[in-house]
Amino acid sequence: MKSIILSILVLLSSFSSLLYAALPAQYHQCNKTLTYDVYFHNHKIGMFERNLNWNEGNVDIYTYSKVDMLVTKSILKQQSKVEWSPEENTFLTQSFDRMISGVMAGNISAKFSDNGRRSSVSNDGKTLTFFDNDMPILDGDAVASQMRFHLINGDQAFDFMLQEADEVNHYYFAVKGQETINTNFGRVNTIRVEQIKKSDRKVVLWFAPSVDFQLVRATYKRKVLDLKATLVRKKTQCPPTTPLTATTTTLTPSGITSQSLHQ
Template sequence: MIGHIQTLGGFVSRLIVSAFLTFSMASSAAVASPPVEWHQCVKTMTYDLFYGSHKIGFFERKLSWENNQQVDIRSRSKLSALVVKTNFEQQTRLVWSEMKNSFITQSFNRSISGLIDGRTRGQFNQDGTRSDIVNDGEKLSFNSGDLPLLDVEAVASQMRLNLIQGKKTFDFKMQESDDVSHYYFSVAGEETLNTNYGKVKTIRVEQIKKPDREVNLWFAPELDYQLVRGTYKRKILDLKAVLRNKREVCPQSYFTHNLSEMTAKSSAIAP
């Protein structure tokens, strides 16, 4: 039982919760990458984590763009279930690749402390075809000739962009601490959920080709395509993450730009 609970600090924090995407992108399907004016705000998302009906901790992600070309993501979680306590922290740097039409991981640094301690560092080449990993001192290298190798933050970011672009199925190669996993997802339909932001219409995405588990992610287009709920069920595990709040800190130039844009649109439709 303790061994299963310990995976909360790993799988939930890396795949389920980190899939609660927090990039601000335009909602137009024609947009290949986020417009510059959306890169200025620092965004923080906080999620409550549950095991069954019991709250066991929280997960938080903070995103900051630099020079409109790359984004730094800092994520952390604290989990407590039975006698197990786990602290999770990760720093990731991503860039947008026009060649791959995808977010690409440049590097990540992950640490887990608690009953089981661990630290993983990763460096990726420019097009994501190679990764060099140091996992608790062990050096590993991986290569991919088709899909780029992505860390969990890049997977999360690309998944949200795929939904914005109207895609229904997608798959990723995700770099783990000591291996690469191929994940497949499919849009299962639309559902209305009760959330901390009231009733919202969502897009439900499910993981496929993994019959031993059930993974569902709910994204809300009216909340900037943020993910508002995620569940993971496997054997005795019954995990859930729920969006508690989201915060944005934007420079004055952001508001000036968007105010000018809104004024122009209002003038265009004025009688």
Template sequence: MNTIRFFMFISGLLLSLSHAHAATVEKGKPNQRFTYEVSYLGMSIGEMTQAYQWQGSKVSVDSAADFSFMLFSFGGNQQSELDWDEDKGLFYSRYFQRESEGFSTVKMTATFDQLGQSTEIVNNGETSTFTSDGNQIVDFNAINLQISEGLKRGQTLFEFYMQTSTKVSHYFFEVKGKEMVKTPLGEVEAYRVEQIRKSDRTFVTWFAPKFDHQMVKFEYQRRVLDIEGELIDYRNDI
């Protein structure tokens, strides 16, 4: 199991296809922290957190995972710097630093150009560059924020190009409606968002308006993987 790829999948989703609506990011938005319990085949394997610190139209995101299974411990963290473009209604990844330990060891930095269409990656001391033929590239920490804003504007189809350590991956997601979801923090109404155009996996997430349209639950199944997670703690204005 690649820790960082797994963490990237369950931590976020997407870049929206349509930007025609007005921006909804509030000035003076409070800092936030979301903590999720993660389970494999129904057994808890640890927690992951996402913390957001805002300064005007800029946001710093700190994501961390701390897992253990049987005799193995693994995890990692990623710190990202993002910009919000009010005219386009988009979050732009500017820079991130990632480290992971366990099944794989990664020390990686990424720097994005002004338009977000090319990146320079330094991965375990080796430098490489990536381009997306005119499409915006983001890191996974931008994705949860982008889908949150898209849901507020009523978007139902999403597409994003996400930078990994070795390539730019292309993903699609679709809103399938609203459902009532039980969580440790109570039952909430949430948008059901599913990954599409991938026949080898099932990836479903739920985003709740009550928690600032952020993720409250996810399910991911692929081959031998059967992973679930749910929000267990939410801190506002930390």
């Protein structure tokens, strides 16, 4: 049961699409709330929500997740700080603080330095330091942002060094084509992305260009695990001072309540 809960949290923390547009800084960034339903073998077991708040190229990301399986419950709360680095041409993690109650209870905090090459992670009082000469070390929020950035730019393959609680792992992804799928927002065309170089699991991610290039579905299969996350609500709020937009867009299964112009 612990491995199931942990896999759910890893799936959602690592592969939810977060940020709005291609950078650099002159591109406008809107505040967003993304809400996903989570399933285990097609049975709904919880939800996952992220709130993004922008401030001149930096973003504070607040995450809340609740998973309930039989008598087992876990709640995740996390705050991450992510920034765009023009030198690295990537999103970089500044820090994150994570609190999990229930089966995987614990507190984790991390700070990143040297343009993402170094990380220091404190896991319930035990501190570990990591360093990578070749690539920035990113948390799940920065990975998701950078993955979306690659898709907007038409890249077909990308890889990341992902900071986890007590280790750093190298993950590889490839675009496997386009696919039309049914979603809570109707039938949409998506970009299908799969994790590669891992023979013991199958991770598939579907991003919809017509839904703001957001992740609309994710699946994770490994041994007895069969997990799925689907986007059910997306709310976008842009400041009225920007010349690009002056309205709030709420995208739900019933439709768009107001339409904005975005980059």
